[in-house]
Amino acid sequence: MIENNLYWEQFKRSFAIVKKNIRIYYSKGPVIIFGLLVPFFLFLSFYIGRNMPAEALVPALLGMTVFFTATSVGPAIIPWEARAKTLERLISSPISIWTIFLGDMLSSFLFGAVVSIFPVVAGLFIGVEIANPLILGLGTILATFCFASFSILLSAYPPTDTPAGVMMLSSMIKLPLVFISGVFIPIEELPGWGKTVSSISPLTYFTDLARHSIQGHGYYPVGLDLTVLAAFALIFLVTAIKIHERTMQKRL
Amino acid sequence: MLTGVIKPDEGIASILSYDILREGLKSRQLMGIVPEMANAYVDLSAWNNLMLIGELYGVPMKQRQERANRLLKEFGLYERRKHLVRGFSRGMKQKLLLCMALINEPQILFLDEPTSGLDVESQRLIRDMIRELNKSGATVFLTTHNMEEANQLCDRIAIINHGKIAAIDSPERLRLRSSGLQSIEVSFDKVVSVEDLSKVHGVKEAKKTGDKIRLYVDEPSATLDKLVDFARSKRLRIISLNTLAPTLEDVFLKLVKES
Numbered sequence: 001m002i003e004n005n006l007y008w009e010q011f012k013r014s015f016a017i018v019k020k021n022i023r024i025y026y027s028k029g030p031v032i033i034f035g036l037l038v039p040f041f042l043f044l045s046f047y048i049g050r051n052m053p054a055e056a057l058v059p060a061l062l063g064m065t066v067f068f069t070a071t072s073v074g075p076a077i078i079p080w081e082a083r084a085k086t087l088e089r090l091i092s093s094p095i096s097i098w099t100i101f102l103g104d105m106l107s108s109f110l111f112g113a114v115v116s117i118f119p120v121v122a123g124l125f126i127g128v129e130i131a132n133p134l135i136l137g138l139g140t141i142l143a144t145f146c147f148a149s150f151s152i153l154l155s156a157y158p159p160t161d162t163p164a165g166v167m168m169l170s171s172m173i174k175l176p177l178v179f180i181s182g183v184f185i186p187i188e189e190l191p192g193w194g195k196t197v198s199s200i201s202p203l204t205y206f207t208d209l210a211r212h213s214i215q216g217h218g219y220y221p222v223g224l225d226l227t228v229l230a231a232f233a234l235i236f237l238v239t240a241i242k243i244h245e246r247t248m249q250k251r252l
Numbered sequence: 253m254l255t256g257v258i259k260p261d262e263g264i265a266s267i268l269s270y271d272i273l274r275e276g277l278k279s280r281q282l283m284g285i286v287p288e289m290a291n292a293y294v295d296l297s298a299w300n301n302l303m304l305i306g307e308l309y310g311v312p313m314k315q316r317q318e319r320a321n322r323l324l325k326e327f328g329l330y331e332r333r334k335h336l337v338r339g340f341s342r343g344m345k346q347k348l349l350l351c352m353a354l355i356n357e358p359q360i361l362f363l364d365e366p367t368s369g370l371d372v373e374s375q376r377l378i379r380d381m382i383r384e385l386n387k388s389g390a391t392v393f394l395t396t397h398n399m400e401e402a403n404q405l406c407d408r409i410a411i412i413n414h415g416k417i418a419a420i421d422s423p424e425r426l427r428l429r430s431s432g433l434q435s436i437e438v439s440f441d442k443v444v445s446v447e448d449l450s451k452v453h454g455v456k457e458a459k460k461t462g463d464k465i466r467l468y469v470d471e472p473s474a475t476l477d478k479l480v481d482f483a484r485s486k487r488l489r490i491i492s493l494n495t496l497a498p499t500l501e502d503v504f505l506k507l508v509k510e511s
Contacts, residue, residue, distance in 0.1 A: 006277070009310055010277075012310070013307060013308055013310060015307075016304055016307035016308050017308075019304070019307075020293065020296070020300075020304050023295070023296060023300060024293060024295045024296060084291055084293070084294065085289050085290050085291040086290065086291050086292070086293055088257055088287045088289065088290045089285070089287060089290040089291070089292075089305075089352075090308075091256065091257055092255040092256055092257050092280065092283075092285045092287060093280065093305065093308040093309065094277045094278075094280040094281040094308070094309060094310070095277070095308055096277065249258065249259065252257060252258075
């Protein structure tokens, strides 16, 4: 009972971290605009000049938006705190490392989830019909959790206090992931090696889910997409926190 | 280390019977901390900083708000509570850090160089607050390089050299331990060479301190006679003459040298 209370209390305190992150990092105009602009322009560069139905475009735009927004600030938070000398204050509070990173992950999740509404509304506005809203909703929530966990993994190593360095490193990982994830070309149209490479990216499974729910068909079964996304989310979160636990002392 | 920031290599430590490693959350719950190098969040207002720390310590909202109002008023920050900390002076930031450390009404307070680099008024305010907190029952761990501050505020002082405690005792007892550091402070109507004074019987060392000269002696009473003889022989008039107990700074330097 006492243990349960302890976990519940820590879970509640992670929301203090969420509020702090939203106030400091996510409510800034440039962050919101950048979070929307990057996927939008990537989408435009892919869309212009190609004659594609809107049903094929919205899953791609949604995939990129959720991926970029949920991973936009997360990697920079801990280096930022280390540089601003607020990390020591946080660590000496009665909260576990898990609480801190759960809070960081949840704030990335909330940001990604809220911004994901924009491409869906844009799709509805241009006449796209959503065949299975339940799968889309569940898939978006799971994928946003997965990418938010990925965002804290991106800052786990090296233990630096330079946000710009971490952002550069995370861009070097994030951009290739977008290109191999069947966002621009559906998985079934990829060559054999392309399908294999795309299977290592969590974004592949979300884009596939979005196609299932909007176009009515995808490459992998829905159950597999959901399971793999959940597995990626768990692996990213646990690995990120374990690495952060080991490297935290080096940041102080 | 006691605050949970640095992991110990070996040994055990507990805070109010909670092991700092196995029950770190419970032990940290009882503490208030002002780390030396730490900052408040400069992109948050003073109020939001206090609310954040209050939430991290699990202080219910109503209590959090009451305490924050009271602390901000006591430390003279109430009028600036809605302003971002980015625009605060160093003294204001330090006062806010102390407010943040007190929001959970801790039983033990760890203060790392709380008055370092502050103006005299802020230093005095913070020292008065520390005295008040101690009087109301809180244990205060104070880390400082300022010997006079330690002398004024502490019941017990531990002198740490290269990570090891060289001595731990009350300020007065520490001073008594260093009887060899007793001194006489003297000033004359004319300039006198330090070398000449260091040759007076009983003087172990002579140092110029402003327009006075400080003579380190074993037995001040015996040396006083010799000093008067010295003044007569050189036709000097003594302007002032004081016997001084060793300062904590003297004790510190002696202990560090010995260890």
